Amino acid sequence: MxxxxxxxxxxxxxxxxxxxxxxxxxxxxxxxxxxxxxxxxxxxxxxxxxxxxxxxxxxxxxxxxxxxxxxxxxxxGRMGDRRVGDIAFNSGARLVYPFGSAFNRLIADLSLHDVLIPLRHLTAQCVSPSGSHTIELMPSVRSLATPGLPMRERFALVSHALRMRAQRSRVDPDWAISAIADDPAADRQTLAEYVRDAIGPQALSSMIEPVFRSTRSFNPETLSALFYRSTVPHLIGEDTVYTLKGGMGxxxxxxxxxxxxxxxxxxxxxxxxxxxxxxxxxxxxxxxxxxxxxxxxxxxxxxxxxxxxxxxxxxxxxxxxxxxxxxxxxxxxxxxxxxxRYNALGVVHYGFSQPLPPTMQFALRGAPGRISTFQQLPAAPANGRPLTQIYCQLTPEAAGEAERRGLTDNLDVLLRDELRARIPGFDRHVSAVVNQWIPRKLPVFxxxxxxxxxxxxxxxxxxxxxxxxxxxxxxxxxxxxxxxxxxxxxxxxxxxxxxxxxx
The missing domain is CATH 3.50.50.60 (FAD/NAD(P)-binding domain)
Structure with missing residues (x-):
């Protein structure tokens, strides 16, 4: 003392x-x-x-x-670029959110403003056995059109968005623990509990859960509400995220x-x-x-x-x-x-000899198959991507299966049948395969x-x-x-x- x-x-x-x-x-x-x-x-x-x-x-x-x-x-580290033959991919991070004050200071100090490439109104098709709907990575009024939302959840969603927006000045999106001062329960509740209480179960299953499973390989019952409570106030009303010219690294x-x-x-x-x-x-x-x-x-x-x-x-x-x-x-x-603790992430990157239209799909929980994120990336030789590429991210459950079966170096065998059913002539046009296993993808709050x-x-x-x-x-x-x-x-x-x- x-x-x-x-x-x-x-x-x-x-x-x-x-x-x-x-x-x-x-x-x-x-x-x-x-x-x-x-x-x-x-x-x-x-x-x-x-x-x-x-x-x-x-x-x-x-x-x-x-x-x-x-x-x-x-x-x-996990903010880098990798290449195996003609397949280019990220070592972890794929996008930059606009709200990072320290990162923005760094960009200014390094005079790197010209490397920020804006991606506006980023969406994915959320696929389930009963159909598909568009899901937004940056929430907006269009989120109210999500199919299957009961009217009471639509009203709750509007009220929740207004409350979140009003809390923007009270939470720091770069510090998850900043939400504790505003809402101590956010550290004790799981994200699943929080969303069910604040909006409703359908919003959880059709809007929140697919994003966390497909972009972060997390199930919402494993996390506290801190990440959500500290970032969502800074996402509502925004429409732009960034990637980096020359690669994330x-x-x-x-x-x-x-x-x-x-x-x-x-x-x-x-x-x-x-x-x-x-x-x-x-x-x-x-x-x-x-x-x-x-x-x-x-x-x-x-x-x-x-x-x-x-x-x-x-x-x-x-x-x-x-x-x-x-x-x-x-x-x-x-x-x-x-x-x-960290979660693990498994991704398989395929080089494809035929052109494919750009698409990004998220799978709803409970959908058959082991792929949570499916993305087709057209060839872009000027950007160092000479081949059409297919990005397949495993569901959290499939990642666990890969670990149990000792397949972390051979994830492709888990996905081949699913891809054959999805893309005609798949085996004939695959020219390269890269299995990417990230044992420590993101920390588990x-x-x-x-x-x-x-x-x-x-x-x-x-x-x-x-x-x-x-x-x-x-x-x-x-x-x-x-x-x-x-x-x-x-x-x-x-x-x-x-x-x-x-x-």
């Missing part, structure tokens, strides 16, 4: 606390190039997804020496080009050290005197045994991986990391997760940690299950590190 009181009363610690509370104060500090004694310090960022690269970029802008370590051969590539990024550098462990640790980047050991002068240091050991040291470490890997990397975590870290995460951020931002410098964490599991949320968490992680350099 004495340490907390001392930190709060110290002028530097007060400034650090102001940085955490006030983004404008942080912006001024970031632009302040007057280095404190011994420089602004050094940081290692583990993971080069949008969260890690954003954190690294903001710290680099503030004058810190930053190194980013990436286990894979390319940057971007272009922003991460632009960031990496401004930073010291080391790919093919898997990390074995992260540890906060009190004593001198050898820094084998140049074969020399850090002296005890230098370590003592600079305070506690952090050591990152690579899988080849190389040890790198820095004043701070930001862990930007998926939360379920971080627990295996961080040595001697404090109780708050350990309990948080043990609570992180299950009921109760938000309250735990809220407490974790309070712990992480506590100025009492300035001297001991524990690892700082960021990523979608700490913020929101969106790339804009991951970006916001990286900016916030940088703010924590910079606040510690002020003490």
């Amino acid at each position: 004495k340490a907390i009181e001392t930190s709060v009363s110290d002028p530097d610690a007060s400034r650090a606390s102001a940085l955490l509370r006030n983004p404008a104060a942080w912006q001024r500090a970031r632009n302040d190039t007057t280095a404190p004694s011994g420089g602004k310090g050094s940081a290692i960022v583990v993971g080069s997804g949008i969260a890690g690269l954003t954190a690294a970029y903001r710290m680099h802008q503030a004058g810190m020496q930053v190194t980013v370590l990436e286990a894979n051969g390319v940057v971007g 272009c922003v991460c590539q632009a960031l990496a080009g401004r930073l010291d990024v080391r790919t093919n550098a898997p990390v074995a462990s992260i540890e906060t050290m009190r004593d001198a640790v050898p820094d084998r980047r140049d074969g020399a050991a850090a002296s005890t005197e230098n370590v003592a002068a600079r305070g506690r240091r952090c050591a990152v050991t690579l899988s080849d045994g190389t040890v790198l040291t820095a004043d701070h470490v930001v862990c930007a890997t998926e939360g379920s991986l971080a627990g295996a990397l961080v040595r001697n975590p404090q109780r708050e870290e350990r309990e948080m990391l043990q609570a992180v 299950a009921p109760g997760y938000g309250e735990r995460l809220q407490a974790f951020w309070r712990w992480q931002e506590n100025a009492a940690h300035n001297a001991e410098r524990p690892v700082v964490y960021c990523g979608d599991w700490t913020s929101q299950a969106l790339l804009t949320g991951a970006c916001a968490s990286g900016e916030r992680a940088a703010r924590i590190v910079l606040s510690r350099t002020q003490n």
Whole structure:
């Protein structure tokens, strides 16, 4: 308790606390190039997804020496692009929502406005045994025309939309836990319960559930209402989402080009050290005197045994991986990391030798088959897609089946019969097949997760940690299950590190 009181009363610690509370104060500090004694310090960022690269970029802008370590051969994580032969596909994220404040700041700083390609009035055909209807990814008055909605649910939908729109200023779409202050029950209720209570069961089954199953591979009874409550107020009345010219990975590539990024550098462990640790980047050991002068240091050991040291470490890997990397975590870290869960996503991409019309279909729950999202993408050689492509995303149940049967590397066998029935001459025209298995697609904000995460951020931002410098964490599991949320968490992680350099 004495340490907390001392930190709060110290002028530097007060400034650090102001940085955490006030983004404008942080912006001024970031632009302040007057280095404190011994420089602004050094940081290692583990993971080069949008969260890690954003954190690294903001710290680099503030004058810190930053190194980013990436286990894979390319940057971007789940916001990247991949290619196998003539098949081009995303590593995870496919769209950008317009409401990401941190992401929009990043786009402005990097002068990348011209890479945003607007997609307006994005819809899909929702298919069921009884017929099909159009479903909108951005809700509007046209949603009232959804077939099968009872009149009372149509009235409830209008009332609900007005309430959601009025709450726009009270929730942050990049921070799921922001909805807790407005509605504490949102963290305790499942999404299914919330929608049934707020609108009705038919709206859940024909409007909400298909979107979550087909775009996010989630069933609404597995999630709390936090994602919905924090994002929908910012979607109502909007009609545009974006994709990125040059691929979803272009922003991460632009960031990496401004930073010291080391790919093919898997990390074995992260540890906060009190004593001198050898820094084998140049074969020399850090002296005890230098370590003592600079305070506690952090050591990152690579899988080849190389040890790198820095004043701070930001862990930007998926939360379920971080627990295996961080040595001697404090109780708050350990309990948080043990609570992180992800869903899995399975996709099969087919190259097709014949042209097909563009289409996107979502399957209603209970429809026969294992495909939740079916999309035909015409060839676009100028955009690096020489073949017609067919995108087939597995239902959550089929993804579970693939895991149980050991078919995660051969998802195609689960879908062939369904596609043969759907497309005449399918086998004859398929020229390429790529099975894509993403074991950690999106973090699961299950009921109760938000309250735990809220407490974790309070712990992480506590100025009492300035001297001991524990690892700082960021990523979608700490913020929101969106790339804009991951970006916001990286900016916030940088703010924590910079606040510690002020003490």
